[in-house]
Amino acid sequence: MYIIQQTIFIFRFRYFFKIIAFFRKKWLIFCGMKIGKGTTIPKIHVTWPHKVSIGMNCILEHDIYLKYDGIWSKDPSIIINDNVFIGSGCEFNIKAKITVGKNCLIASGCRFIDHNHGFSINELMSKQKCSEVAIEIGSDVWIGCNVVILEGVCIGNGAIIAAGAVVTKSIPDYEIWGGIPAKKIKSRK
Numbered sequence: 585m586y587i588i589q590q591t592i593f594i595f596r597f598r599y600f601f602k603i604i605a606f607f608r609k610k611w612l613i614f615c616g617m618k619i620g621k622g623t624t625i626p627k628i629h630v631t632w633p634h635k636v637s638i639g640m641n642c643i644l645e646h647d648i649y650l651k652y653d654g655i656w657s658k659d660p661s662i663i664i665n666d667n668v669f670i671g672s673g674c675e676f677n678i679k680a681k682i683t684v685g686k687n688c689l690i691a692s693g694c695r696f697i698d699h700n701h702g703f704s705i706n707e708l709m710s711k712q713k714c715s716e717v718a719i720e721i722g723s724d725v726w727i728g729c730n731v732v733i734l735e736g737v738c739i740g741n742g743a744i745i746a747a748g749a750v751v752t753k754s755i756p757d758y759e760i761w762g763g764i765p766a767k768k769i770k771s772r773k
Contacts, residue, residue, distance in 0.1 A: 740759070
């Protein structure tokens with residue numbers, strides 16, 4: 585009985601999920617998503633697969649939302665480069681564009697939102713035009729759990745953002761930021 589249980593366990597958790605991930609990757613590529621070699625796709629949520637480009641050897645955990653909110657166009661707007669880790673429950677809510685550099689670590693629960701509602705008192709907020717400015721994340725960046733990165737932010741190479749921070753302005757290379765709103769804690773140099 586023990587051998588049967590172990591065989592079922594191994595098949596279920598080693599091979600079954602790999603088989604499902606293989607077909608999921610093929611389906612997303614068929615739908616237009618660009619996925620590099622060595623990247624396995626778990627259960628994720630994608631609105632427009634052709635707007636997403638994921639590099640080689642990336643590690644994605646389950647329940648990542650890759651949501652493109654903009655008007656239909658050809659080229660990718662969510663660009664994730666090589667060797668990037670993205671934790672579970674992250675949300676990319678993009679209308680303009682986001683670029684994630686190589687070798688980045690993005691912890692669970694992070695949110696990337698590149699647009700904002702208008703707030704004029706002369707008309708309803710739901711009817712106002714949204715502002716949208718691209719987000720750019722450099723290479724070798726570490727973003728802690730539950731960080732929110734808002735429109736127009738550029739994060740420099742080698743930067744670290746502490747867990748729970750809300751990033752509203754750009755961060756230079758090799759600096760550590762944290763808090764709400766995020767402020768410089770110290771430099772890595």
